Amino acid sequence: MLGPNGAGKTTLFNLITGVLKPDSGKVVFKGEDITGLPPYQVCRRGISRSFQVVNVFPKLSVFENVQVSVLSRQKRTWNLFTPSAKLAIAETDRILGDVGLMDIRDGTSAALSHGERKVLEIAIALGGNPEFLILDEPTAGMSPEETTRCIDLIKQLKERLGITILFCEHDMEIVFSISDRIMVMVRGSTIIEGTCDDVRCCQEVQDAYLGGSDACLM
Amino acid sequence: MNSSVFRGKLPWVIAALVVLLCFPLFLDRFYVYLTAIILLTGLCATSLNFVLGYGGVFQFHHAVFYGVGAYGTALMIIKSGLSPWLGFIVGPVAAAIVGLVIGVICIRLSKLYFGMLQISLGSLVWAIVYRWYSFTGGDDGIHGVPLPDIISSSSGSYYFTLIVTAVSMFILYRMIKSPFGSALQGIRDNPVRSEMIGVNVRLQQLLALTIAGFFGGVAGSLFVVVDNTVFPDMMFWTLSLELIIMCLLGGWLSYLGPMVGAAVIVLLRTYVSGITGYWALVLGVIMMAVIFFLPNGVLGYLDRFVKKKAGNK
Numbered sequence: 036m037l038g039p040n041g042a043g044k045t046t047l048f049n050l051i052t053g054v055l056k057p058d059s060g061k062v063v064f065k066g067e068d069i070t071g072l073p074p075y076q077v078c079r080r081g082i083s084r085s086f087q088v089v090n091v092f093p094k095l096s097v098f099e100n101v102q103v104s105v106l107s108r109q110k111r112t113w114n115l116f117t118p119s120a121k122l123a124i125a126e127t128d129r130i131l132g133d134v135g136l137m138d139i140r141d142g143t144s145a146a147l148s149h150g151e152r153k154v155l156e157i158a159i160a161l162g163g164n165p166e167f168l169i170l171d172e173p174t175a176g177m178s179p180e181e182t183t184r185c186i187d188l189i190k191q192l193k194e195r196l197g198i199t200i201l202f203c204e205h206d207m208e209i210v211f212s213i214s215d216r217i218m219v220m221v222r223g224s225t226i227i228e229g230t231c232d233d234v235r236c237c238q239e240v241q242d243a244y245l246g247g248s249d250a251c252l253m
Numbered sequence: 254m255n256s257s258v259f260r261g262k263l264p265w266v267i268a269a270l271v272v273l274l275c276f277p278l279f280l281d282r283f284y285v286y287l288t289a290i291i292l293l294t295g296l297c298a299t300s301l302n303f304v305l306g307y308g309g310v311f312q313f314h315h316a317v318f319y320g321v322g323a324y325g326t327a328l329m330i331i332k333s334g335l336s337p338w339l340g341f342i343v344g345p346v347a348a349a350i351v352g353l354v355i356g357v358i359c360i361r362l363s364k365l366y367f368g369m370l371q372i373s374l375g376s377l378v379w380a381i382v383y384r385w386y387s388f389t390g391g392d393d394g395i396h397g398v399p400l401p402d403i404i405s406s407s408s409g410s411y412y413f414t415l416i417v418t419a420v421s422m423f424i425l426y427r428m429i430k431s432p433f434g435s436a437l438q439g440i441r442d443n444p445v446r447s448e449m450i451g452v453n454v455r456l457q458q459l460l461a462l463t464i465a466g467f468f469g470g471v472a473g474s475l476f477v478v479v480d481n482t483v484f485p486d487m488m489f490w491t492l493s494l495e496l497i498i499m500c501l502l503g504g505w506l507s508y509l510g511p512m513v514g515a516a517v518i519v520l521l522r523t524y525v526s527g528i529t530g531y532w533a534l535v536l537g538v539i540m541m542a543v544i545f546f547l548p549n550g551v552l553g554y555l556d557r558f559v560k561k562k563a564g565n566k
Contacts, residue, residue, distance in 0.1 A: 054448075054449075073448070074449050075448050075451045075452055075454070078449060078450060078451035079451050083450070084449055086446070090445065090446045091442075092438070092439050092446065093442055093443075094438065094441070094442050095438060095439065095442060099435065099438075102435065103432075103435045103438075103439040103447075103452075104451075106432040106435055107436060107439075107447075107450045107451040107452050108450070108451055112432050112433055112436035112457060113432075113433060113460075114431055114432045115427070115431050115433045116427050116428070116431055117431055117432070118427070118431065119430055119431055119432050119434065119435045122432060159450060163451060
């Protein structure tokens with residue numbers, strides 16, 4: 036998803052995940068109407084998201100951050116007596132391995148670099164074993180190396196785990212290199228949705244981004 | 254099965270319990286009484302910290318559950334004519350129910366607003382107890398609650414308090430280390446994110462508030478055993494403030510922090526108020542010192558100190 040600042044990208048994500056309730060319209064996921072369900076219900080239907088502003092559990096360790104997400108998906112959060120230390124270890128470690136955070140498994144998440152926290156953010160979302168993953172500007176604020184690694188990770192998730200990913204990003208190069216379909220929003224409405232080629236030379240997109248020039252994006 | 258839960262702490266816990274078990278053998282009656290008061294106050298503070306430090310809920314008026322537990326037990330013993338042991342179940346259960354009810358009303362609000370509403374609802378409970386003279390004895394309280402013989406002696410009440418406190422502390426510890434506790438700590442750190450990973454935040458917090466109320470009530474029942482009396486000040490908001498100070502002073506991110514804080518506060522209260530009437534002044538100065546020098550409390554400081562030492566080696 037593309038769109039200038041204030042286009043409503045994050046608002047759309049909030050509508051899908053139930054953080055905000057839509058005034059009108061419907062959110063349909065796999066044929067089921069999920070409009071207005073609270074976020075925890077939406078999550079249980081297989082939708083996970085990461086946030087634009089880093090949104091992790093700062094006092095928990097990296098491992099616990101992901102573990103709590105896995106435990107929640109396994110519906111174990113009402114279990115009062117089995118030690119957490121014995122549960123969901125293999126799966127949590129697998130996710131940490133997948134995203135490359137295994138080296139810092141036992142560190143506190145507050146001590147991570149910004150880039151690592153963004154990756155942890157994705158790892159937490161993966162703990163919900165999603166079919167549909169929403170990433171809100173996954174590479175924002177990352178160094179060039181971190182960005183490259185993050186993009187590789189997103190590609191892997193798509194190809195290896197077969198997760199459908201909806202993401203928004205300002206870096207056109209990234210968007211055009213990994214997207215199958217692109218949607219462009221301007222001031223709260225969609226102006227086009229289609230393949231990369233459709234979007235690249237669309238007049239309205241050029242107006243929004245390049246101020247009316249005739250050049251194609253990318 | 255407990256090896257992973259305690260991991261190296263078990264010998265210390267057993268040693269502490271053995272020392273505590275021996276107290277009545279060589280200590281004066283007064284000190285045994287004081288230890289029992291510290292234990293049950295510490296349990297009350299720990300139950301508060303279950304929602305405050307681990308749940309991130311601003312439970313500003315926790316003393317209500319302490320008081321309801323105590324009144325529930327005392328009234329059950331005096332008025333019902335049933336087995337007095339029943340009182341020790343009725344008290345905590347009543348406290349848990351009050352915890353749930355106040356929780357249901359307050360949980361829609363967040364942080365400070367939760368705390369404010371909780372103080373007012375708690376004060377309402379206090380006012381009812383204070384005014385309902387015919388039932389609760391009003392500001393006279395209830396004195397000389399008859400107890401079963403086995404726990405009515407000085408050492409009997411001490412052992413009962415010690416055992417119940419130890420079991421309760423163990424249960425609370427297990428809960429904090431369970432998936433429920435993990436989710437609770439997740440909510441403390443980041444409620445929005447917790448909701449997004451599929452945790453029903455409000456329900457989870459409500460259950461935590463009910464559990465905290467229950468164990469606050471257990472502490473209240475124990476007070477009846479140790480002191481034989483109940484009075485409305487037990488649920489006055491100043492006591493709640495003291496409980497919060499215990500958590501902060503001892504360290505609200507360490508499990509035994511509130512217990513340590515309770516020991517410090519109870520000892521100070523006992524000895525300082527013997528010297529001067531300005532006990533609150535001393536408390537205020539201590540609080541300021543804690544905020545400036547030990548933001549993570551006594552145990553938080555020690556923990557960091559030990560880790561630093563280990564790191565240097």
